[in-house]
Amino acid sequence: MQECLEALSACMQACVMCADADAAEGMGRCASMCSNCADMCDSMMKMMLRMHGWDMGVMMSMMQSTTMMARACSAECMMHADMSEHCRMCAMACDQLVMTMEKMMGMMSEAMPMA
Amino acid sequence: MQECLEALSACMQACVMCADADAAEGMGRCASMCSNCADMCDSMMKMMLRMHGWDMGVMMSMMQSTTMMARACSAECMMHADMSEHCRMCAMACDQLVMTMEKMMGMMSEAMPMA
Amino acid sequence: MQECLEALSACMQACVMCADADAAEGMGRCASMCSNCADMCDSMMKMMLRMHGWDMGVMMSMMQSTTMMARACSAECMMHADMSEHCRMCAMACDQLVMTMEKMMGMMSEAMPMA
Amino acid sequence: MQECLEALSACMQACVMCADADAAEGMGRCASMCSNCADMCDSMMKMMLRMHGWDMGVMMSMMQSTTMMARACSAECMMHADMSEHCRMCAMACDQLVMTMEKMMGMMSEAMPMA
Numbered sequence: 001m002q003e004c005l006e007a008l009s010a011c012m013q014a015c016v017m018c019a020d021a022d023a024a025e026g027m028g029r030c031a032s033m034c035s036n037c038a039d040m041c042d043s044m045m046k047m048m049l050r051m052h053g054w055d056m057g058v059m060m061s062m063m064q065s066t067t068m069m070a071r072a073c074s075a076e077c078m079m080h081a082d083m084s085e086h087c088r089m090c091a092m093a094c095d096q097l098v099m100t101m102e103k104m105m106g107m108m109s110e111a112m113p114m115a
Numbered sequence: 116m117q118e119c120l121e122a123l124s125a126c127m128q129a130c131v132m133c134a135d136a137d138a139a140e141g142m143g144r145c146a147s148m149c150s151n152c153a154d155m156c157d158s159m160m161k162m163m164l165r166m167h168g169w170d171m172g173v174m175m176s177m178m179q180s181t182t183m184m185a186r187a188c189s190a191e192c193m194m195h196a197d198m199s200e201h202c203r204m205c206a207m208a209c210d211q212l213v214m215t216m217e218k219m220m221g222m223m224s225e226a227m228p229m230a
Numbered sequence: 231m232q233e234c235l236e237a238l239s240a241c242m243q244a245c246v247m248c249a250d251a252d253a254a255e256g257m258g259r260c261a262s263m264c265s266n267c268a269d270m271c272d273s274m275m276k277m278m279l280r281m282h283g284w285d286m287g288v289m290m291s292m293m294q295s296t297t298m299m300a301r302a303c304s305a306e307c308m309m310h311a312d313m314s315e316h317c318r319m320c321a322m323a324c325d326q327l328v329m330t331m332e333k334m335m336g337m338m339s340e341a342m343p344m345a
Numbered sequence: 346m347q348e349c350l351e352a353l354s355a356c357m358q359a360c361v362m363c364a365d366a367d368a369a370e371g372m373g374r375c376a377s378m379c380s381n382c383a384d385m386c387d388s389m390m391k392m393m394l395r396m397h398g399w400d401m402g403v404m405m406s407m408m409q410s411t412t413m414m415a416r417a418c419s420a421e422c423m424m425h426a427d428m429s430e431h432c433r434m435c436a437m438a439c440d441q442l443v444m445t446m447e448k449m450m451g452m453m454s455e456a457m458p459m460a
Binding site: 258259261262263265266269270272273276277280281282283284285287288291292294295298299302 | 373374376377378380381384385387388391392395396397398399400402403406407409410413414417
């Protein structure tokens with residue numbers, strides 16, 4: 001889980017910076033998706049840290065949503081990765097998050113095959 | 116969508132107040148779930164307000180996660196609704212949100228049957 | 231306090247929408263300030279709702295910071311209020327928040343002159 | 346600034362975990378203050394990352410508010426630091442943040458003595 005938390009934190013920070021830079025360059029869709037991704041990373045991170053509230057169904061669902069968001073954000077950022085360094089950095093952070101989340105979802109599914 | 120935004124905002128506020136009251140009463144699981152629900156409502160609300168970043172797949176997934184969270188939070192709160200007014204209020208706000216979100220997901224699915 | 235909560239919620243929503251629209255129009259500074267203002271409104275709102283954690287010194291300081299942010303955000307938005315409706319709306323929500331917060335800070339200072 | 350971001354991130358995570366543990370133990374005031382501190386760290390971190398929206402007055406004010414919050418949170422946590430490990434960890438993260446923020450505010454004041 002430590003790996004997940006670090007990936008979420010890094011992705012959140014990259015997304016906030018990318019959204020800020022996007023806005024100054026008029027890249028509205030990228031800014032908007034990065035802001036959404038940052039918010040979801042934030043919520044996901046806090047949910048992982050709150051041990052007493054873990055609910056397997058909600059957790060898996062939110063992990064899937066966050067993974068989907070990070071994948072969509074990465075795809076959007078990759079379209080501008082040649083021109084803008086912040087998009088390239090953000091896409092990398094999103095990809096790293098997707099990988100880490102999928103690993104954790106795999107481990108959770110194995111541990112609780114019925115969930 | 117205005118109805119959704121209002122339900123999300125009301126649910127977020129009810130959850131923050133309920134979590135705060137729970138903590139003082141030692142209801143750890145309820146506090147934790149309410150905090151999670153508040154965070155997800157917050158993110159969901161902002162995602163709805165950011166028109167330029169709408170992505171149908173992510174949106175539907177996040178709406179499902181939020182609905183699942185609100186349902187779990189309501190179930191937890193209902194267990195203490197007889198004793199604590201804040202749990203009763205919070206459960207009501209969660210139920211209202213579930214209803215509103217399901218209505219909106221239904222409308223979105225009809226509008227885009229392939230999504 | 232109900233008045234404050236409503237003004238904070240309205241300002242937060244107006245700021246998120248304005249930031250999103252700004253980004254698509256390349257207004258980087260406005261987008262950035264609106265995003266900051268939205269985050270501060272969010273934190274301020276939750277702090278008001280958490281009754282058990284009230285600390286007069288922190289509360290007054292955060293109310294002053296939020297008021298200063300809303301004033302700066304309104305000034306930035308007013309520079310584009312002629313051209314863009316979302317900036318006009320956002321400036322109005324910020325001004326309304328400033329007024330409400332100043333009223334509440336006045337009441338709190340009277341109630342606790344030593345704070 | 347990197348040092349500040351790391352201290353904010355660490356403090357935010359320690360506060361979320363501490364609030365969660367507090368709630369299960371019925372320490373309402375500590376849970377509430379930790380939640381407030383987590384939210385303020387979150388906002389402060391994002392404001393630092395958004396380069397285009399920097400406003401010296403708002404920034405200094407928010408840094409002071411966050412420092413005051415971290416100091417109050419640390420004081421509260423220190424009262425239970427003997428019994429609960431999470432409070433001890435949280436107090437340390439808060440103290441670290443206070444130190445880092447004061448250093449940065451000092452540097453900013455020197456760079457812009459009129460701000």
